[in-house]
Amino acid sequence: MRQINNEEKNLKPPLLEREFEVEGGNFANAGVVSGKVKEVLKSIGFGPEAVRRIAICSYEAEVNIVLYARRGVMKLSVYEDYAVLHIKDEGPGIEDIELAMQEGYSTATPEMRELGFGAGMGLPNIKKNSDIFTIISEPGKGTELRILIRNAREPI
Amino acid sequence: MQFMKLEEIRRILNAEVIAGKDLMDKEIEYACGSDLMSDVLAFAKPGALVLTGLTNVQSVRTAYIVDIKAIVYVRGKQPEEDAIKLAIEKGIPLLSTSLRMFEACGKLYKAGLRGIGEVEEKVAANK
Numbered sequence: 001m002r003q004i005n006n007e008e009k010n011l012k013p014p015l016l017e018r019e020f021e022v023e024g025g026n027f028a029n030a031g032v033v034s035g036k037v038k039e040v041l042k043s044i045g046f047g048p049e050a051v052r053r054i055a056i057c058s059y060e061a062e063v064n065i066v067l068y069a070r071r072g073v074m075k076l077s078v079y080e081d082y083a084v085l086h087i088k089d090e091g092p093g094i095e096d097i098e099l100a101m102q103e104g105y106s107t108a109t110p111e112m113r114e115l116g117f118g119a120g121m122g123l124p125n126i127k128k129n130s131d132i133f134t135i136i137s138e139p140g141k142g143t144e145l146r147i148l149i150r151n152a153r154e155p156i
Numbered sequence: 157m158q159f160m161k162l163e164e165i166r167r168i169l170n171a172e173v174i175a176g177k178d179l180m181d182k183e184i185e186y187a188c189g190s191d192l193m194s195d196v197l198a199f200a201k202p203g204a205l206v207l208t209g210l211t212n213v214q215s216v217r218t219a220y221i222v223d224i225k226a227i228v229y230v231r232g233k234q235p236e237e238d239a240i241k242l243a244i245e246k247g248i249p250l251l252s253t254s255l256r257m258f259e260a261c262g263k264l265y266k267a268g269l270r271g272i273g274e275v276e277e278k279v280a281a282n283k
Contacts, residue, residue: 028238031217038221048202048223055221056197116193116210116218125198 014077022065022072030066034059050151053129060122061087085147093139159183169253176249189261193218213238230257
């Protein structure tokens with residue numbers, strides 16, 4: 001498993017930290033937290049491409065909590081050159097992470113698909129948009145994601 | 157690079173403007189059509205126009221997250237109330253056309269608007 005701690009442990013405390021609660025099953029609110037994450041990053045002048053990538057990761061992760069978990073917490077930590085999203089949910093966990101990371105693999109119900117989600121692109125898309133991505137999951141307990149995105153990277 | 161003003165898109169699709177009447181001079185470079193917000197999140201490029209049949213608030217939330225410039229709802233669909241509210245707040249114009257997805261996309265393509273995939277190919281070719 002890749003670690004993202006190298007950048008975090010040596011350095012100064014984050015410039016900004018925000019924590020958000022995400023309620024599982026509340027389909028109407030899916031994405032509200034990610035909208036806030038995006039606004040916070042925009043307001044402190046983070047680069048637009050990085051803001052977009054963080055917002056995409058945040059949104060995918062938030063939707064996963066809403067669709068699958070009871071609740072979750074999303075923490076945004078902003079440093080000078082990068083930002084970290086730490087997402088932890090109380091949910092069913094993922095049995096086979098390798099399978100879940102495959103594009104198109106989905107366990108979504110028809111109701112989830114009606115929302116426009118559940119195409120099996122969530123986790124692969126988070127990986128694609130992050131510079132360092134760590135996923136830990138325990139069936140029956142929950143899933144934890146750590147996503148690091150650098151402020152200056154070529155657009156993907 | 158070819159740009160198309162939203163006003164021109166509105167005219168081609170004979171669309172009704174639901175939000176952002178004052179934003180019709182925005183320029184659109186490329187478009188995509190999808191009812192799946194998962195796909196929009198995975199493949200859309202910033203500044204794109206999205207044609208969709210999905211009318212819930214997630215259509216606008218997704219647009220805001222990936223910097224979509226405007227949304228066209230097809231088959232005469234009307235976005236839900238909270239979607240309109242959010243679009244106004246975020247400055248994302250919403251249009252509705254009675255054309256079906258294939259016809260709406262076809263008309264815009266014929267008029268010169270390109271797809272996201274083609275723009276990517278062009279960028280790759282120029283590298």
